[in-house]
Amino acid sequence: MNPARPAINRLFRFQWEPAQQAHVLLYPEGMVKLNQSAGEILKRCDGARTVSQIVADLEAAFNASGLAPEVEAFLEMADAQNWITWNTD
Amino acid sequence: MDTLLVPPDAMQRRPGPLWLLAEVTYRCPLHCAFCYNPVDFAQAGPELSTDDWLKVIREARALGAAQFGISGGEPLLRDDIEILVREARGLGFYTNLITSGVGLTEARLAALKDAGLDHIQLSFQDATREANDLITNTRTFDLKRKVAAMTKAAGYPTVINCVLHRTNIDHLDRIIEMAVEIGAEYLELANTQYHGWAFLNREALMPTAAQLAEAEAVTERWKARLGKKMRILFVTPDYQSKKPKKCMNGWGEVFLSVTPDGLALPCHTARMLPGLEFPNVRDHGIDWIWHDSPLFNRFRGTAWLPETCQSCEDKDKDHGGCRCQAFMLTGDPSATDPVCPKSPDHGLIDAALAEAEKPGTVHPLVFRDPKNSTRLARPF
Numbered sequence A: 001m002n003p004a005r006p007a008i009n010r011l012f013r014f015q016w017e018p019a020q021q022a023h024v025l026l027y028p029e030g031m032v033k034l035n036q037s038a039g040e041i042l043k044r045c046d047g048a049r050t051v052s053q054i055v056a057d058l059e060a061a062f063n064a065s066g067l068a069p070e071v072e073a074f075l076e077m078a079d080a081q082n083w084i085t086w087n088t089d
Numbered sequence B: 001m002d003t004l005l006v007p008p009d010a011m012q013r014r015p016g017p018l019w020l021l022a023e024v025t026y027r028c029p030l031h032c033a034f035c036y037n038p039v040d041f042a043q044a045g046p047e048l049s050t051d052d053w054l055k056v057i058r059e060a061r062a063l064g065a066a067q068f069g070i071s072g073g074e075p076l077l078r079d080d081i082e083i084l085v086r087e088a089r090g091l092g093f094y095t096n097l098i099t100s101g102v103g104l105t106e107a108r109l110a111a112l113k114d115a116g117l118d119h120i121q122l123s124f125q126d127a128t129r130e131a132n133d134l135i136t137n138t139r140t141f142d143l144k145r146k147v148a149a150m151t152k153a154a155g156y157p158t159v160i161n162c163v164l165h166r167t168n169i170d171h172l173d174r175i176i177e178m179a180v181e182i183g184a185e186y187l188e189l190a191n192t193q194y195h196g197w198a199f200l201n202r203e204a205l206m207p208t209a210a211q212l213a214e215a216e217a218v219t220e221r222w223k224a225r226l227g228k229k230m231r232i233l234f235v236t237p238d239y240q241s242k243k244p245k246k247c248m249n250g251w252g253e254v255f256l257s258v259t260p261d262g263l264a265l266p267c268h269t270a271r272m273l274p275g276l277e278f279p280n281v282r283d284h285g286i287d288w289i290w291h292d293s294p295l296f297n298r299f300r301g302t303a304w305l306p307e308t309c310q311s312c313e314d315k316d317k318d319h320g321g322c323r324c325q326a327f328m329l330t331g332d333p334s335a336t337d338p339v340c341p342k343s344p345d346h347g348l349i350d351a352a353l354a355e356a357e358k359p360g361t362v363h364p365l366v367f368r369d370p371k372n373s374t375r376l377a378r379p380f
């Protein structure tokens, strides 16, 4: 089995909001405004990339290292909020 | 001094609306006695055209609105909602359809899906003329089951809203069971808000304290059983909770509603309030309506609050409660919401609750239809 790959829950829509100057999650009851790092992580939750690929991607994009704990903690929270689901096939 | 680079106007401007609710028609095949539509809806002017709505959608989006809801009446009675959804979705709105499901065919659903509709909320209620009792009305249940299966097959989660009142609340157990059978992911149990037709029918619709307590217990049992499988939200009624609500999250703060005939409102029931001029989207842009119209500024913030609230520490939390409720109960739209125990008019709530406890009196329901609407608008 392939490692699980996070994807945005179909109940939510992730997009850039010009009025908020931020990435947001839209859902039936409202909107969550995301901070920059949350936005960058969710942007990569496309159901194709694994968590370690996402981490590698972010580290390359922001010229940083050791981002794994932060990304994992965020994804755990996002999972608890139902923002993401996991692709396993 | 970075801030000096920001033009003074932009610095002072409050955010635009987040929500745009398009009540596209007052026409409806159902006749719910708890409908929040205005009792005199039959007097409303002609419906907005498709182009009028497109203009409203574009202007609201330009102000930053991100949620677009289509409701009514029954919105499916208009044949252009696909066009509205497509425009809204294309501009980045999250699009919601609030429907009774009557009139939703496979073809219509496919067209809406193709237009980019994000979400459907199915109202699961029908105190119709034929049967006040949801349970005995199997025809309605079959329809909802069909619609839910259809929308599910189209990839939409099943989200159901059910209005609770005196005549159906004892069947809550069965209502929740039906929602489970239908495969709902989300069930909102909304106790009747006494606006519009519901206020007219208040005596007939108000449950007793014992009925409510039982309903809450039933809900808790199901919640424990279902866990994440189906989420249930039980909205406690204002009268019983005695907690004034920050209506629409604050007048003119996030919500913009437009009536079928084009009135822009800060709350979908505000049309009933006296002494206010309601701007029409045919005559004014949304920007002016939101930021500058006297209506949207009338109850904005807390400066206008009556004395009871001015000295209260909760005023930022609830802004003195619901304006429509204050008006319906006291005749004064700027009074403290009588559901608040600190309101000088709170006795009116206690009296209504006591009335609900009186055994034996049966109040006939007045159904929401054009004939009753016309009759009730006549002075004699």
Ligand code: SF4
Pocket: B028, B029, B030, B031, B032, B034, B035, B036, B037, B072, B073, B074, B100, B123, B368
């Ligand atoms: S509450 Fe009932 S009568 Fe009123 S608009 Fe909704 S479905 Fe129609």
Ligand code: SF4
Pocket: B244, B308, B309, B310, B312, B313, B314, B315, B316, B318, B319, B320, B321, B336, B337, B340, B341, B342, B343
């Ligand atoms: S007095 Fe006014 S501000 Fe205080 S809780 Fe009651 S309604 Fe809210």
